[in-house]
Amino acid sequence: MRRSIAKRSSLQMSVLSIFGVVLIAFFGYHCVWMWQEVRHQEALERAAVAIEQVLTRNSELLPTEMWRRVDELLVSIGNVRAKVYGVEGQVLYGPQVLLSQVKHKETLFFPLENLGGAMPIQRLELAMDISEDRKFLNFIGAMFAVAALVWGVLVMLLSGTLARFELKPLNKFGRKISELDPSDLSLRIKGDGEPEELYPVIEQFNRLMCKVEQHQEQLRSFNSNVAHELNTPLSSLTVSHELLLREKYPNPDHLKEALHSHLEELQRMNRIIQSMLFLSHASQGQYKDFRLIDKLSQPVMVVMDYMEAMLEEKGLHFELRGDASARVDTELIKRALSNLVSNAIRYANPKSTIQIKIDHEQANHLVRFTVSNEGECIPENSVPHLFEPFYRVDKSRSESGQNHGLGLAIVAAIARLHGGEPFAQCDGQWVRIGFTVRRV
Ligand SMILES: Nc1ncnc2c1ncn2[C@@H]1O[C@H](COP(=O)(O)OP(=O)(O)OP(=O)(O)O)[C@@H](O)[C@H]1O
């Protein structure tokens, strides 16, 4: 069953307000009860003092005359009854039980000394009929209970209506979302005039839509890039096959040459597919062979040994600075470094130096690998796209037949697998491209 915020909040409000009214009612009831108690005690004390005065003034009279005057006094007071005890506890005046028929009564014992002359008196017991006051108190209690109940129902109805009114913007927001066309991801929700509480939801929703749109765009361009990159070698293979098939008696040398060229094309396609498979596996986090490497300079040296011939060919020098330790997958780190170094070799000025630096980013617990080469700076507007698959700054310059713009995308995927990020910057004549990895 769906939960309704309006119903729940009105129920909560009425429970809370009933609780509040009951608390106030209880307090009021208690105050009235205390006030009545004080009034009863005062009335009894006044009666006791009056009886004491009658007994003091008439102590020389006969007991019958004295009790008659007490009788007269009690008649004038009204609802108070009295009983007088002698020094041995015997009842000198009044019935055995005061107000025996009355359900609610208030009593008071009052000490009396040096009274009564020949018939010494010790104390006075007074009782007062408080049934009327109790009835009034019960009536007030019942009124409070009814008021609490009526108030609770009223609050429930009112707060339900109010909550429905206050939740209207939320319903409107829900309707706006349901009216969005799922095929048009450029749509955003305007927050103008919406309540403050909805702003974070609207902002978050718009941010999410932005991301979905970006991903959709990336996916679209990725698909068209893949198709484009594979289309070129496939077309040339098809044409070449067709031409060969047209030859009735193909020249064996010509055939061999064609097969070589086909093999190259197939290897090229294989490289693209392998790179794409790697990116797909990396995005699913499938590579997790992380080990603590004390000297990260070691995998760097392995990569540089492998690249030595390419360096020599261009008359380049190599320099390694710094070292660090981190938990990494060595094979992946070697792959990222060889992608960066092969780029650096391709774009470095002849006879210049290629630098690899390993250092700590202490604040973020990261280790940073930077590969720098002297050469032409990458245009600023290209830098944010460098790590996108199939992106090449200048397609003609990057020998697009051999290079597909997947090297840096792989570097970025490897960095993210290690909890880091790729980066690229130009520093004067130096192009610095690299990535970070988390230390542990
Ligand atoms: N050191 C560098 N100096 C100048 N431009 C660079 C450098 N490294 C990369 N680039 C630019 O970034 C682009 C993307 O590089 P990336 O390594 O992803 O692709 P690629 O080298 O063209 O192809 P692949 O690596 O797939 O063989 C390159 O085409 C190039 O334009």
Ligand SMILES: [Mg+2]
């Ligand atoms: Mg490359």
